[in-house]
Amino acid sequence: xxxxxxxxxxxxxxxxxxxxxxxxxxxxxIFWGICAAANPMFREISTYLSILRESSFVGVAxxxxxxxxxxxxxxxxxxxxxxxxxxxxxxIVGKTGLLGGILAVVVMGAxxxxxxxxxxxxxxxxxxxxxxxxxxxxRAVAYIVTKGExxxxxxxxxxxxxxxxxxxxxxxxxxxxxxxxxxxxxxRRTPFGRNVLAVGNSVRASEISGIxxxxxxxxxxxxxxxxxxIAALLISSRMWSANSGMKTGYEFDVIAAVVLGGTSLAGGKxxxxxxxxxxxxxxxxxxxxxxxxxDSYMQRVVIGVVLLIAFSLTxxxxxxxxxxxxxxxxxxxx
Amino acid sequence: MWSRIWxxxxxxxxxxxxxxxxxxxxxxxxxxANIVNVLTNAAMVAIAxxxxxxxxxxxxxxxxxxxxxxxxxxxxGKLIPSVGLxxxxxxxxxxxxxxxxxxxxxxxxxxxxxxxATLSTMVIYRGLALIYxxxxxxxxxxxxxxxxxxxGDILGVPVPIVLTAAVFLAAxxxxxxxxxxxxxxxxxxxxAASRISGLPVxxxxxxxxxxxxxxxxxxxxxxxxxxxxxxxxxGQGFELEAITATILGGTSLSGGRxxxxxxxxxxxxxxxxxxxxxxxxxxDQYQRLAKGLIFIVALSLDSVGRLIRERRA
Numbered sequence: 001x002x003x004x005x006x007x008x009x010x011x012x013x014x015x016x017x018x019x020x021x022x023x024x025x026x027x028x029x030i031f032w033g034i035c036a037a038a039n040p041m042f043r044e045i046s047t048y049l050s051i052l053r054e055s056s057f058v059g060v061a062x063x064x065x066x067x068x069x070x071x072x073x074x075x076x077x078x079x080x081x082x083x084x085x086x087x088x089x090x091x092i093v094g095k096t097g098l099l100g101g102i103l104a105v106v107v108m109g110a111x112x113x114x115x116x117x118x119x120x121x122x123x124x125x126x127x128x129x130x131x132x133x134x135x136x137x138x139r140a141v142a143y144i145v146t147k148g149e150x151x152x153x154x155x156x157x158x159x160x161x162x163x164x165x166x167x168x169x170x171x172x173x174x175x176x177x178x179x180x181x182x183x184x185x186x187x188r189r190t191p192f193g194r195n196v197l198a199v200g201n202s203v204r205a206s207e208i209s210g211i212x213x214x215x216x217x218x219x220x221x222x223x224x225x226x227x228x229x230i231a232a233l234l235i236s237s238r239m240w241s242a243n244s245g246m247k248t249g250y251e252f253d254v255i256a257a258v259v260l261g262g263t264s265l266a267g268g269k270x271x272x273x274x275x276x277x278x279x280x281x282x283x284x285x286x287x288x289x290x291x292x293x294x295d296s297y298m299q300r301v302v303i304g305v306v307l308l309i310a311f312s313l314t315x316x317x318x319x320x321x322x323x324x325x326x327x328x329x330x331x332x333x334x
Numbered sequence: 335m336w337s338r339i340w341x342x343x344x345x346x347x348x349x350x351x352x353x354x355x356x357x358x359x360x361x362x363x364x365x366x367a368n369i370v371n372v373l374t375n376a377a378m379v380a381i382a383x384x385x386x387x388x389x390x391x392x393x394x395x396x397x398x399x400x401x402x403x404x405x406x407x408x409x410x411g412k413l414i415p416s417v418g419l420x421x422x423x424x425x426x427x428x429x430x431x432x433x434x435x436x437x438x439x440x441x442x443x444x445x446x447x448x449x450x451a452t453l454s455t456m457v458i459y460r461g462l463a464l465i466y467x468x469x470x471x472x473x474x475x476x477x478x479x480x481x482x483x484x485x486g487d488i489l490g491v492p493v494p495i496v497l498t499a500a501v502f503l504a505a506x507x508x509x510x511x512x513x514x515x516x517x518x519x520x521x522x523x524x525x526a527a528s529r530i531s532g533l534p535v536x537x538x539x540x541x542x543x544x545x546x547x548x549x550x551x552x553x554x555x556x557x558x559x560x561x562x563x564x565x566x567x568x569g570q571g572f573e574l575e576a577i578t579a580t581i582l583g584g585t586s587l588s589g590g591r592x593x594x595x596x597x598x599x600x601x602x603x604x605x606x607x608x609x610x611x612x613x614x615x616x617x618d619q620y621q622r623l624a625k626g627l628i629f630i631v632a633l634s635l636d637s638v639g640r641l642i643r644e645r646r647a
Binding site (some may be wrong): 319 | 386445450455458464627
């Protein structure tokens with residue numbers, strides 16, 4: 001009887017954690033609820049619009065990174081790439097015009113990403129190491145081409161992209177929404193997305209079933225680069241400038257958003273929608289901590305603890321599941 | 335056979351060639367004072383990388399050591415004026431051991447991958463370091479007792495060199511000849527099999543992370559002795575330096591196969607590059623460029639060799 005009791009408890013706990021498929025969304029809504037109850041600022045639509053704007057800067061790159069982590073790879077170079085691409089767009093946008101600039105930054109981002117992909121898939125350097133090397137190289141190149149000086153471009157038609165709004169919606173969000181839709185479509189509805197998930201689950205099985213794994217991984221890195229290009233456009237437009245020291249640690253923000261969204265670092269599993277929600281969650285957390293005047297140093301501790309809690313949920317969940325399975329096996333054996 | 339030897343000693347060749355090139359470009363690099371300078375700088379990365387070699391051999395990472403380095407400088411900076419050098423040093427070691435144990439416990443009890451667990455504690459520990467000093471500098475300009483860690487010598491050999499030698503001899507002995515070393519390698523090769531065969535996996539993992547933290551405290555002490563400042567912002571990216579040295583030294587990223595002496599040579603190589611480019615008058619960023627390029631060339635040579643062998647077979 002006692003056994004059965006704990007079993008039910010375990011099953012209930014498991015069901016709760018199963019809600020984790022949408023767990024990050026619940027967490028976000030609960031968090032917003034608490035904030036709204038505690039602070040009137042959190043009842044204003046403008047606060048949420050500003051959160052959405054901030055979330056776009058990390059979220060756009062995180063969409064690309066979601067694909068990369070699903071295939072079981074990693075890109076540590078996105079922060080340095082962002083700095084290089086930001087400098088590039090700020091330097092050329094005056095001559096190429098807006099559309100040309102966007103096109104150029106996406107193409108350059110894709111080229112950087114493809115370079116990463118070449119190292120990983122053709123030269124077979126493990127992704128962690130290859131992108132770690134590129135992490136040093138992109139930022140060094142960014143420094144060398146600018147001699148460490150910031151580059152600026154302050155024409156309103158450029159800065160509006162990061163700072164302006166269109167029909168009440170912050171412009172970066174429009175990019176974010178469109179790219180999230182594209183990402184979800186790619187992952188869920190196309191052969192490309194199916195292959196990405198398959199490779200993440202088992203490289204061997206994918207090879208045997210005829211997926212060209214090396215080409216696919218290279219494509220995914222190219223995609224990360226292209227999305228980072230858009231993020232570079234948004235961020236440098238937001239800051240009216242770019243420099244070789246900007247956004248250090250950006251890669252960790254991006255990876256944290258992807259992993260908080262439930263994409264497994266082991267690969268094979270993940271969702272663009274959850275990455276988007278997780279990016280918004282981080283932006284909300286930052287905004288709330290500023291509003292409640294949390295000491296800026298304490299903010300880091302809070303973010304770290306939130307990450308830890310989120311990550312341990314998976315561990316605890318599999319622990320409970322394993323216990324249940326063992327118990328069931330023992331019951332059926334006895 | 336030859337490929338195994340190449341894999342193992344490749345980094346020595348790279349280091350020798352690099353040193354040779356710099357010796358031609360700037361003969362100053364071989365002056366006595368500069369050699370001591372290089373070795374002192376290498377000690378900082380090398381000692382922490384010795385710990386990291388255990389972590390990577392065990393199949394994990396420790397991304398939090400940059401923050402542990404910052405905490406070390408803060409503890410020394412804040413405590414030395416009130417309690418003196420050795421008590422402060424002991425406190426730093428104790429705190430380092432606790433931080434490492436926390437990492438290990440999080441990883442083993444909550445079953446989080448080392449990458450994400452130490453990514454979280456990286457953020458947390460840096461926050462703690464900044465809270466502890468309120469973001470200010472804790473300067474030691476009046477308390478030069480700590481200078482012993484860079485300026486002192488034992489029987490004429492500078493302390494950082496003695497420290498590095500001691501750490502690496504101990505690391506090699508532990509890696510090669512102790513049950514702990516065997517367990518680390520075993521866990522790195524196959525954690526599930528290690529668990530099934532009854533090895534104390536969790537305890538070993540906790541031990542690994544205590545080790546990375548404690549070696550980092552030693553590195554942090556040398557750093558504090560150099561800069562005479564405790565600050566919560568130092569050491570950002572230090573984890574990547576240590577990982578770079580470890581991987582470049584030939585420790586396999588997939589775990590199970592470490593190379594302690596390779597780590598030492600790689601740390602020396604990285605410092606020689608930094609020092610040589612410095613002597614040539616090139617800014618810091620060129621060092622990062624060189625570091626990245628060497629990394630890629632070194633590792634792609636390895637894969638190109640493998641590809642050729644596979645083609646032949």
